[in-house]
Amino acid sequence: MSITDKDVRHIAKLARLKVEDGEVEKLAGELGSILNYIQKLEELDVTGVEPTSHVLDLYSVTRADEAKPSLGTEKALANAPEAEHGHFKVPRVIE
């Protein structure tokens, strides 16, 4: 399985990561060799096998719909890199 430079740039974009030009080739090689190893799974026939996403028999866990105390604005914003008027502040979104 080979990963192209174009693939690396595409994945990086999806993951919101910046990849410098000089890193692309190295990453393509590393990801390619891991994917090559992972290809091993192709040896197995899994027809009719159910996928496991979770090991315990727990489904749609709910609790009683009762109001409980929450963090509060001050605590929730305490770690924010930037906050204003009780909100998180981010750089401009719309040009």
Add this chain to the structure above:
Amino acid sequence: MNIINMTLKEMSAALQEKKLSSKELVSFYLDRIKKYDGDVQAFLHVNENAVKQAEEIDARRANGEALPALAGIPIALKDLIVTDDMPTTCSSRILKDFRAPYNATVTDLIKKEGMIVLGKLSMDEFAMGSSNETSYYKQTRNPWDLTRVPGGSSGGSAASVAAGLTPVALGSDTGGSIRQPASLCGVVGLKPTYGTVSRFGLIAFASSLDQIGTFSRTAEDGALVLSAIAGHDPKDSTSAPVAKKDYTAELTGDIKGLKIGIPTEFFAEGLDPVVKERVEAGIAKLKELGCEPVEISMPHTDYAVSVYYIIATAEASSNLARFDGVKYGYRAESENLYDMYTATRSEGFGPEVKRRIMLGTYVLSAGYYDAYYIKAQKVRTLIKQDFEKAFEKVDAIICPTSPSTAFKFGEKSSNPLEMYLSDIYTISLNLYGGCGLSVPCGFDNSDLPVGMQILGKYFEEGKIMNIAHAFQQASGVSTDVPEGFKG
């Protein structure tokens, strides 16, 4: 009083009989951290209020208050368990100076028990690594040989207990992150069954695999701490509906008649011959104690690493999307939002974390989801069935924890795949979801510890801890701190 060799039970008795105060006990370990952590580099943060908190416990005891068994005893936490009175960094730049606005459920339970948190322990960044080398802040060293890695990702937890900087510690295990460092540092490391300990406030790596567990010198100490932290938590929807119980009740030391499965696939090519010899000697000892070894086969073992690196990275790529420079943590200033996201994440995450996010993003991306992610989940079912079939015949499975003893810094860090293969014997268990532990079973020719792994069915922690307990009582494998840490 020789505190360093005391078990938690002995500490608890000495505290209750007022032969020892919590202040003395906490000060003893703080002094050791001061003296030795320059070498070991296990602590990212030391709790400056530890002595004061110990004094409070002593005062409550002096007032005649009935306190829980472990009140006044120190513990330290891997730095991905959130604490509202100390920083939590996950050893990542992106969480530099982060102070959580709440406590993890385990943090609250530890405090309710009256245990004193000595500080927060170094780890691989976001628990991604097997050597502690991916930490942004410091490389924890193995107390048995400071030129070698402590294992990972809970390397700081393992090394701090091994060096006697804390009597016990908590870590987390996603693919072996408790058992492998415990093996490399010569301590007992327990990964409970998935869902036994609440994950609320455990910063997530791979949510279907992560589980908090214990590091200790003895299985009994681990069982005591587990009794304090296990149990259902309404704040964690994946928490199992298990009742609180005393896990030490099952530590009878009697393991006669237990069937122990020896999987041929775990003793094949790639296993260091000395590790193999020590684990086989451990099995012989268990046989002497009345266990009946049974050869078993786990035919899908060879596929576990592949399945793991698809599922774990996929879940991680989703979990780590929350680190975007908006709500907490590091932010790289930029003109617009998109650039802020990418700059923040590129500067905030280290190379291994970025590699795994990219791998996870790839296997979940359009056109590859079925071929990788769904396929991996199906093979996960086959691996789970291997365990279920084995446990129809045996009570526990015995195998090596790690294919080798502690390796040198840099030995595997240049090749990600080679590093991934150092978890080859621990990963399957997380995919199945059962419990497992590593117990020291001897030393190699360079005096580095070797660990034996004991794997159990869902919620049979008591049984595997009892095997480890009986083994520790009978084997005579030392639980002492290494030379150089005895003063």
